[in-house]
Amino acid sequence: MADVLLEVKHVKKYFHTPKGLLHAVDDVSFSIERGKTLGVVGESGCGKSTTGRVVLRLLEPTEGSILMEGQNIAGLSESQMRSKRREMQMIFQDPLASLDPRKTVGQIIEEPLRIHNIISGTKERQNRVLELMETVGLARRYYSTYPHELDGGRRQRIGIARALSMNPKFIVCDEPVSALDVSIQAQILNLLEDLQKQMGLTYMFITHDLSVVHHFSDNIAVMYLGRIIEMAPSDELFAHPTHPYTQALLSAIPVPSLENRRERIILKGEITSPINLPKACRFASRCLYATERCFGEEPELTEIAPGHQVACFRQDKADAKTV
Amino acid sequence: MSEEKSYALEIEDLNVEYHVDREVVHALNGISFRLAKGETIGLVGETGAGKTTTGLSILRLIPSPPGVVKGTVKVRGEDISTLSEKQMEAIRGNVVSMIFQDPMTSLNPTKTVEYQIAEVIRLHEKCGKKEAAAKAGDMLEMVGIPRDRGREFPHQFSGGMKQRVVIAMALACSPEILIADEPTTALDVTIQAQVLDMIRELKRKYKMSMIMITHDLGIVAEICDTVAIVYAGRIVEYGTLEDIFNHTAHPYTAGLFGSLPNMEDRTQRLKPIPGLMPDPTNLPEGCAFSPRCPNASEKCRTQCPALTRVEGEHFVACHLFKEE
Amino acid sequence: MDNSDFRQRSMFAETWKRLKKNRGAMIGLVIVIILFLLAIFAGVIFDYDTDVIGQNYNELLQEPSWKHPFGTDEMGRDLLARIIYGSRASLFISFAAVCLAAVVGCFFGAISGYFGGRIDSVIMRITDMFLAIPETLFAITLVAALGTGTFTLIIALAISNIPIFCRLLRSSVMTQRGSEHIEAARAIGAKTSTIIWDHILPNCIAPVLVQFTLSIAVTILTISGLSFLGLGVSPPKPEWGALLSSSRSYMREHTYLTIFPGLAIMTTILSLNLLGDGLRDALDPRLR
Numbered sequence A: 001m002a003d004v005l006l007e008v009k010h011v012k013k014y015f016h017t018p019k020g021l022l023h024a025v026d027d028v029s030f031s032i033e034r035g036k037t038l039g040v041v042g043e044s045g046c047g048k049s050t051t052g053r054v055v056l057r058l059l060e061p062t063e064g065s066i067l068m069e070g071q072n073i074a075g076l077s078e079s080q081m082r083s084k085r086r087e088m089q090m091i092f093q094d095p096l097a098s099l100d101p102r103k104t105v106g107q108i109i110e111e112p113l114r115i116h117n118i119i120s121g122t123k124e125r126q127n128r129v130l131e132l133m134e135t136v137g138l139a140r141r142y143y144s145t146y147p148h149e150l151d152g153g154r155r156q157r158i159g160i161a162r163a164l165s166m167n168p169k170f171i172v173c174d175e176p177v178s179a180l181d182v183s184i185q186a187q188i189l190n191l192l193e194d195l196q197k198q199m200g201l202t203y204m205f206i207t208h209d210l211s212v213v214h215h216f217s218d219n220i221a222v223m224y225l226g227r228i229i230e231m232a233p234s235d236e237l238f239a240h241p242t243h244p245y246t247q248a249l250l251s252a253i254p255v256p257s258l259e260n261r262r263e264r265i266i267l268k269g270e271i272t273s274p275i276n277l278p279k280a281c282r283f284a285s286r287c288l289y290a291t292e293r294c295f296g297e298e299p300e301l302t303e304i305a306p307g308h309q310v311a312c313f314r315q316d317k318a319d320a321k322t323v
Numbered sequence B: 001m002s003e004e005k006s007y008a009l010e011i012e013d014l015n016v017e018y019h020v021d022r023e024v025v026h027a028l029n030g031i032s033f034r035l036a037k038g039e040t041i042g043l044v045g046e047t048g049a050g051k052t053t054t055g056l057s058i059l060r061l062i063p064s065p066p067g068v069v070k071g072t073v074k075v076r077g078e079d080i081s082t083l084s085e086k087q088m089e090a091i092r093g094n095v096v097s098m099i100f101q102d103p104m105t106s107l108n109p110t111k112t113v114e115y116q117i118a119e120v121i122r123l124h125e126k127c128g129k130k131e132a133a134a135k136a137g138d139m140l141e142m143v144g145i146p147r148d149r150g151r152e153f154p155h156q157f158s159g160g161m162k163q164r165v166v167i168a169m170a171l172a173c174s175p176e177i178l179i180a181d182e183p184t185t186a187l188d189v190t191i192q193a194q195v196l197d198m199i200r201e202l203k204r205k206y207k208m209s210m211i212m213i214t215h216d217l218g219i220v221a222e223i224c225d226t227v228a229i230v231y232a233g234r235i236v237e238y239g240t241l242e243d244i245f246n247h248t249a250h251p252y253t254a255g256l257f258g259s260l261p262n263m264e265d266r267t268q269r270l271k272p273i274p275g276l277m278p279d280p281t282n283l284p285e286g287c288a289f290s291p292r293c294p295n296a297s298e299k300c301r302t303q304c305p306a307l308t309r310v311e312g313e314h315f316v317a318c319h320l321f322k323e324e
Numbered sequence C: 001m002d003n004s005d006f007r008q009r010s011m012f013a014e015t016w017k018r019l020k021k022n023r024g025a026m027i028g029l030v031i032v033i034i035l036f037l038l039a040i041f042a043g044v045i046f047d048y049d050t051d052v053i054g055q056n057y058n059e060l061l062q063e064p065s066w067k068h069p070f071g072t073d074e075m076g077r078d079l080l081a082r083i084i085y086g087s088r089a090s091l092f093i094s095f096a097a098v099c100l101a102a103v104v105g106c107f108f109g110a111i112s113g114y115f116g117g118r119i120d121s122v123i124m125r126i127t128d129m130f131l132a133i134p135e136t137l138f139a140i141t142l143v144a145a146l147g148t149g150t151f152t153l154i155i156a157l158a159i160s161n162i163p164i165f166c167r168l169l170r171s172s173v174m175t176q177r178g179s180e181h182i183e184a185a186r187a188i189g190a191k192t193s194t195i196i197w198d199h200i201l202p203n204c205i206a207p208v209l210v211q212f213t214l215s216i217a218v219t220i221l222t223i224s225g226l227s228f229l230g231l232g233v234s235p236p237k238p239e240w241g242a243l244l245s246s247s248r249s250y251m252r253e254h255t256y257l258t259i260f261p262g263l264a265i266m267t268t269i270l271s272l273n274l275l276g277d278g279l280r281d282a283l284d285p286r287l288r
Helices: A048-055 A078-084 A105-115 A122-135 A152-164 A182-199 A210-216 A234-239 A244-251 A292-296 A315-320 B051-058 B085-091 B113-124 B129-142 B147-151 B159-171 B189-206 B217-223 B241-246 B251-258 B298-302 B319-323 C011-020 C023-045 C048-052 C079-115 C117-131 C135-146 C150-177 C180-187 C192-228 C240-246 C256-282
Strands: A004-017 A020-033 A037-041 A063-068 A088-091 A170-174 A202-207 A219-224 A227-233 A302-305 A308-310 B007-020 B023-036 B040-044 B067-075 B096-099 B177-181 B209-214 B226-231 B234-240 B308-311 B314-316
Touching: A004 A048, A004 A202, A020 A037, A020 A048, A020 A063, A020 A202, A020 A219, A020 A227, A037 A048, A037 A210, A048 A088, A048 A170, A048 A202, A088 A152, A088 C180, A105 A122, A105 A152, A122 A152, A152 A182, A182 A202, A182 A210, A182 B251, A202 A210, A210 A234, A219 A234, A219 A244, A227 A234, A227 A244, A244 B189, B007 B051, B007 B209, B023 B051, B023 B067, B023 B209, B023 B234, B040 B051, B040 B217, B051 B067, B051 B096, B051 B177, B051 B209, B096 B159, B113 B129, B113 B147, B113 B159, B129 B147, B129 B159, B159 B189, B189 B217, B209 B217, B217 B241, B226 B241, B226 B251, B234 B241, B234 B251, B298 B319, C011 C023, C011 C256, C023 C079, C023 C256, C048 C079, C079 C117, C079 C150, C079 C192, C079 C240, C079 C256, C117 C150, C135 C150, C135 C192, C150 C192, C180 C192, C192 C240, C192 C256, C240 C256
Parallel strands: A037 A202, A037 A219, A088 A170, A170 A202, B040 B209, B040 B226, B096 B177, B177 B209
Antiparallel strands: A004 A020, A004 A063, A219 A227, A227 A308, A302 A308, B007 B023, B007 B067, B226 B234, B234 B314, B308 B314
């Protein structure tokens, strides 16, 4: 039995909007083993960020359970949840927006230590902050600068240091590198990888960048309109993408090389809104292989190979088209 | 004479500075390249490298002051610095068009899409309202939007559709040169694929010359013929796709490739470029990349290397290369 | 480890440093301070009974001179003395009214903005009601009902300013509440009270301060207007608006009687506005 750290079961998150019920996350289940990384990919509006926030209960789930080391955190009270947050942290997409503009680097990293009373002495706390800054590669001279005075890469390091200050077990990374330049992106990804090894961290890595997710994750879940439509170990997913959407998504990556180009599958149309969904496969209207059944019934995730699950009625057809 | 004719655009030693608060931002420091008719050049670099400034200088849209522009930009063999503002207006949108990164801000939310495209047409071509509207409809169809959606407002369109509208606007007067500034960065991957596909198709059909400004080497590999790698306002490497991708010469270009995840082997560690882009108000002496370069020598820190030919049309600005 | 280099910069010191660089704001600040000092020490410079309200029929309507730099009024009272004493009423009433309005308004605004929902709707409808009544009209009604007097005036002016602060704070709290750094604060386990006090309010203070100075300026004008109508400060107590009002009949021959009180009002408002604008910029660490 694998050592499962986090297990999410049938989580749903609906929002009431003037147009109707918005199914942001619709019956999503997955689990992450200790020390591993689950990559969650999908296009804007697929519910990947909402899933990340629901897992941390920054948004309350409408339904479902979130088991952290066997304990259902969906049932915790507000104050119990607050102390549970020491174990579950988040790194945000926009490093500038997620840092209080009126606080200095030192104050930002120190705050969690104060809130949870992890270190009580002022001096000791300061030493711990400087130590954390060193861990994430921030020079000590930035201790009393403001985030807006620094560049994107350094800002993201502040966010990482803040998350690490509580020695968490699990971190949700919400597009942590998509606001950064390529060379800085690589610096931050390497840092996250090193931290994972050193501290045995478990990540949920949310991104729209497929080449990054492939590199960074052990397992990948592909989301479309609030659902996981395919989930598999990273290499397996890239070698045998089975859902037509996954295939199109993978084929759409612009490959920075003149050789081994993929044949591109151009999807018609765009992602529809997850409001008042009909009972049908959510991808059917854009799918190349959709049949009558796809429009009348919603496919469930089924296992087709060890660890490889897919929600599609037309796997046979899709299989034939190896990408 | 005949040789000059074949270039749609020639840029010679372009320098742009911004004078702000007693500081001088050196945005461009001597950029030169030529763009043949029907050719696509990719300007690749990171934030602040000067890619967008290059695009804006071609349209003479650098605000002055604070901007100071030196060097020549020739469009169809004509030096644009000698043109009057009126002549320049006739060039913008008509001969040279630019697509900006964010489609949301380039459209007027209070006017219908068709009206906005027709407006561009009427600005440059003598034609009636009806005729312009009809042509706007054609343009919409060309970018894959049904004609009757032209009477809708920008907010009724999705991001990808808006970018298509912006492209339709840019192409409305069949320009000879299209400057695309990160046209797909704000879009999702599958939509990006649709838009890139369309751009490629249109380029072929209308034999346009194009400048593709991007940070994504994947996009470059897909639509460009030649590539210029820009770092701190200078072209550090220039060549064909083959030259840049398979015979990389400049350590910065190599660093860019090293920063990308390897799709073949996901366990391979990324090799990022250490350090940061230099501050454009305070560029290092010598080669601007030398502080981040793993092989920088004393010479690199004192002398700025010039672009030298490697082979054929492949140029690189690096001392290390010459020494090899 | 030597940590002496890592002292935190205090918000106040930082703001002051940035404010000092703004010449307009510094001029405004100096004038405001001078005005306050004059108001406080008016009793030291002039004697209230003889200089301010004591009538002197030997020196009626005298032009400005060395003895009376601003001239004298129709009762032979020194105009300078009356303007300086008048600043007491104008500044005290407006500051008291606006402070009261700011505290009450911000309190309800913060609640309204942070919690939203039904509480928000109720508070907002009430403020809408008050906003619909013009400030002067409201003050006139209240003063007419409760009788003239400093206290009634403060209350009337405060009430009409509350909705402004309430709306202002509500909207900035709402923007702050939705911002990612608030979510980040929740993610590290901060309590609601910590979030409001440590993260939301410091980021909302700038517009409130600016509104504070603007409101004071407007309130001074309103007090002057009310006094002009005879509903403000009762004579012979001097007040800027009342001074303007009483000199109306002598305006043609003795222009100085209207110019000096008018200048006093203008200078005060101008310097408050300069200071307010400067403070807004200085309070934002992103602008240097």
